[in-house]
Amino acid sequence: xxxxxxxxxxxxxxxxxxxxxxxxxxxxxxxxxxxxxxxxxxxxxxxxxxxxxxxxxxxxxxxxxxxxxxxxxxxxxxxxxxxxxxxxxxxxxxxxxxxxxxxxxxxxxxxxxxxxxxxxxxxxxxxxxxxxxxxxxxxxxxxxxxxxxxxxxxxxxxxxxxxxxxxxxxxxxxxxxxxxxxxxxxxxxxxxxxxxxxxxxxxxxxxxxxxxxxxxxxxxxxxxxxxxxxxxxxxxxxxxxxxxxxxxxxxxxxxxxxxxxxxxxxxxxxxxxxxxxxxxxxxxxxxxxxxxxxxxxxxxxxxxxxxxxxxxxxxxxxxxxxxxxxxxxxxxxxxxxxxxxxxxxxxxxxxxxxxxxxxxxxxxxxxxxxxxxxxxxxxxxxxxxxxxxxxxxxxxxxxxxxxxxxxxxxxxxxxxxxxxxxxxxxxxxxxxxxxxxxxxxxxxxxxxxxxxxxxxxxxxxxxxxxxxxxxxxxxxxxxxxxxxxxxxxxxxxxxxxxxxxxxxxxxxxxxxxxxxxxxxxxxxxxxxxxxxxxxxxxxxxxxxxxxxxxxxxxxxxxxxxxxxxxxxxxxxxxxxxxxxxxxxxxxxxxxxxxxxxxxxxxxxxxxxxxxx
DNA sequence: AAAAAAT
Numbered sequence: 001x002x003x004x005x006x007x008x009x010x011x012x013x014x015x016x017x018x019x020x021x022x023x024x025x026x027x028x029x030x031x032x033x034x035x036x037x038x039x040x041x042x043x044x045x046x047x048x049x050x051x052x053x054x055x056x057x058x059x060x061x062x063x064x065x066x067x068x069x070x071x072x073x074x075x076x077x078x079x080x081x082x083x084x085x086x087x088x089x090x091x092x093x094x095x096x097x098x099x100x101x102x103x104x105x106x107x108x109x110x111x112x113x114x115x116x117x118x119x120x121x122x123x124x125x126x127x128x129x130x131x132x133x134x135x136x137x138x139x140x141x142x143x144x145x146x147x148x149x150x151x152x153x154x155x156x157x158x159x160x161x162x163x164x165x166x167x168x169x170x171x172x173x174x175x176x177x178x179x180x181x182x183x184x185x186x187x188x189x190x191x192x193x194x195x196x197x198x199x200x201x202x203x204x205x206x207x208x209x210x211x212x213x214x215x216x217x218x219x220x221x222x223x224x225x226x227x228x229x230x231x232x233x234x235x236x237x238x239x240x241x242x243x244x245x246x247x248x249x250x251x252x253x254x255x256x257x258x259x260x261x262x263x264x265x266x267x268x269x270x271x272x273x274x275x276x277x278x279x280x281x282x283x284x285x286x287x288x289x290x291x292x293x294x295x296x297x298x299x300x301x302x303x304x305x306x307x308x309x310x311x312x313x314x315x316x317x318x319x320x321x322x323x324x325x326x327x328x329x330x331x332x333x334x335x336x337x338x339x340x341x342x343x344x345x346x347x348x349x350x351x352x353x354x355x356x357x358x359x360x361x362x363x364x365x366x367x368x369x370x371x372x373x374x375x376x377x378x379x380x381x382x383x384x385x386x387x388x389x390x391x392x393x394x395x396x397x398x399x400x401x402x403x404x405x406x407x408x409x410x411x412x413x414x415x416x417x418x419x420x421x422x423x424x425x426x427x428x429x430x431x432x433x434x435x436x437x438x439x440x441x442x443x444x445x446x447x448x449x450x451x452x453x454x455x456x457x458x459x460x461x462x463x464x465x466x467x468x469x470x471x472x473x474x475x476x477x478x479x480x481x482x483x484x485x486x487x488x489x490x491x492x493x494x495x496x497x498x499x500x501x502x503x504x505x506x507x508x509x510x511x512x513x514x515x516x517x518x519x520x521x522x523x524x525x526x527x528x529x530x531x532x533x534x535x536x537x538x539x540x541x542x543x544x545x546x547x548x549x550x551x552x553x554x555x556x557x558x559x560x561x562x563x564x565x566x567x568x569x570x571x572x573x574x575x576x577x578x579x580x581x582x583x584x585x586x587x588x589x590x591x592x593x594x595x596x597x598x599x600x601x602x603x604x605x606x607x608x609x610x611x612x
Numbered sequence: 613a614a615a616a617a618a619t
Binding site: 137271272273298299300303320321322323324325326327329348351353354357443444445466467492493494496513514518 | 613614615616617618619
């Protein structure tokens with residue numbers, strides 16, 4: 001037990017023991033806010049230094065610069081993706097050399113390293129073949145026969161928590177709408193210091209300006225610190241990331257230090273690259289203070305630096321599944337030291353597209369690990385599947401156990417026809433352009449590109465992010481959006497979950513999403529951390545099957561339901577059928593999207609007038 | 613019928 005007690009009494013001791021270790025990369029500084037204003041010209045200093053070729057080149061003459069928004073500057077050079085990786089500017093040569101076919105360890109279990117990707121044996125179509133390959137990669141079987149015990153219970157009640165009566169704990173949970181399940185549930189904490197985090201955590205928390213734990217943190221922290229498995233469900237923007245990251249740091253600090261060739265202790269899995277990067281940025285803020293190293297492993301970026309981080313030894317890995325499996329297959333790392341596993345956006349991670357990959361990864365991790373699932377949405381069907389990977393789990397739900405939207409988002413639903421959408425969008429933009437950001441969701445990548453193109457022709461400073469764009473372009477577009485240099489972003493569901501961008505005052509669902517869970521996540525890009533936001537949603541008759549459940553979500557959040565929406569709801573059945581049947585029922589449409597041009601020429605110069 | 617996740 002009191003491992004952790006001792007450590008906490010002297011937080012410097014661990015740092016000293018580890019003084020030989022190299023610290024993590026410095027945290028990424030917050031992007032400068034501003035640069036976009038209603039009246040004035042927008043300062044634009046040329047393409048982003050990270051990607052720019054020449055740097056700071058003046059935008060070409062012509063309409064493109066009229067509003068001060070840059071024409072698209074193709075971010076090439078640094079991420080020379082898809083050409084073998086040997087020619088990157090920073091000279092990571094031969095990343096591909098040591099990949100497939102390396103011999104498995106001679107030890108127990110099959111090795112199954114013979115599934116090269118070079119041959120494309122499962123079909124050469126870009127879309128489809130790739131995923132089947134991924135699913136077919138066999139990782140070496142792990143032998144968990146004689147593992148040594150590891151410590152995972154670090155929860156020590158402070159006197160003030162101990163003094164809380166059972167009755168007070170229940171009252172606190174009622175007041176903050178905390179619903180708990182499981183055996184031996186700890187009392188919630190009311191203040192940050194009651195979680196017994198190391199001082200550096202409290203310092204960073206103070207610096208970030210947080211005053212009180214959110215409900216999910218108040219109950220989730222003591223549960224996670226107890227070392228038990230956990231399902232944590234709380235609305236978008238309510239602080240789930242810190243709810244699992246801070247216990248992760250405590251967990252890491254109490255484990256034996258990494259030996260040569262050992263992989264991470266904490267593994268966090270996320271469904272998109274941008275979300276993984278964002279979690280990593282959050283982790284670094286805290287971990288760097290404890291000399292705990294963390295890194296992000298995700299596709300579309302050069303492997304060299306990622307491999308280097310893994311080889312050097314890193315306590316926390318935040319990853320998207322595909323690249324992690326790739327790294328495991330190539331034995332750049334292993335998961336034999338992982339004792340704290342997090343699935344962020346867990347319902348998404350367990351849906352059809354991801355489940356096989358998750359199974360593969362989880363099979364590499366010792367069964368007595370601590371496993372934590374987090375999401376704002378948790379369809380009933382997922383839980384059965386999820387429980388396969390859990391033991392004696394707690395469950396904590398904030399607010400209603402049903403599908404629920406964040407209450408601080410105003411939701412406006414408009415019943416329209418397909419052809420009316422664009423003009424209606426323009427009207428909304430004219431009202432909404434006030435210096436903050438506007439995020440527009442589309443159903444398809446192609447639709448995304450088409451609307452973005454038209455918006456730019458009409459002079460609207462919009463850029464688009466979706467999965468057919470190069471990672472460099474995705475990074476660049478998101479950065480332009482975050483800084484406000486390009487205040488309108490159109491997106492597919494790649495941007496639906498988890499992304500935390502400041503000052504998104506307005507989300508527009510140009511196309512209705514394919515599930516109500518996605519609806520809740522999409523609109524949750526606004527109204528973060530108690531801020532207000534507005535979500536506009538275009539609903540057509542072809543979306544009628546969602547109307548009834550959408551009405552429920554609106555009512556639950558205290559929103560006005562328009563007569564048009566009620567009428568549509570009455571005219572159609574429920575999308576959820578008996579029991580939420582829209583989960584895991586959809587197959588993948590093959591070969592749909594069109595690959596974005598590497599040159600970025602799908603982003604056209606802005607039209608020559610300022611329409612707002 | 614879509615998106616995402618390796619090259």
